[in-house]
Every structure is written in structure tokens, then in C-alpha cells.
Amino acid sequence: MNIKKGVKKEYWDYSFKELLNAPVSALIGISEYDAKLLKEALGIETINDYAQLQSVKWARSIMTLAQLEE
Known part of the structure; x- marks a missing residue:
């Protein structure tokens, strides 16, 4: 996983x-x-x-389930 795509430069080594x-x-x-x-x-x-x-947990769950919906 490339953490550099998700966090600002000063946090790359965390x-x-x-x-x-x-x-x-x-x-x-x-x-x-x-x-x-x-x-x-x-x-x-x-x-x-x-x-x-x-609300973030619900949003992620809905997004995941929507991908499985027919």
C-alpha cells in the first residue's frame, strides 16, 4: 500500500x-x-x-453493499 497517496508528506514515515x-x-x-x-x-x-x-462507517458499508447489488 502506498501511504503517500493518503497522507501529507510530513506523515509518510509514520x-x-x-x-x-x-x-x-x-x-x-x-x-x-x-x-x-x-x-x-x-x-x-x-x-x-x-x-x-x-456516519463514515455507514457510508462505507452502503458503498460496499451497493457494489454487490444486482
Whole structure:
């Protein structure tokens, strides 16, 4: 897996376990401003917080099941 496609350069050497505790702004596509808004609106500060968000889990499940639907 090429982590360079998912996280910003300063996080390339982090392990996956370390990335869980990295700020959500470490993800490509989420700016510092976006991270501030996520914290204010949903209490999200880390990548783990974001991944554990129930709506994200539902969205991933729906996407996966839609691919299997006939």
C-alpha cells in the first residue's frame, strides 16, 4: 500500500498505529481549516476519531453493499 497517496508528506514515515493518533489534517484533502470545522462540529481531532465516526462507517458499508447489488 502506498501511504503517500493518503497522507501529507510530513506523515509518510509514520506507522499505521501512529497515524491513528495523527491529526485529521494529516489526510490529503483535509486542510487545517477543515480540521478546525470537524473539531467544532463533531469533536473530531484525529484520524482515529474520523474513522470511528458512525456516519463514515455507514457510508462505507452502503458503498460496499451497493457494489454487490444486482
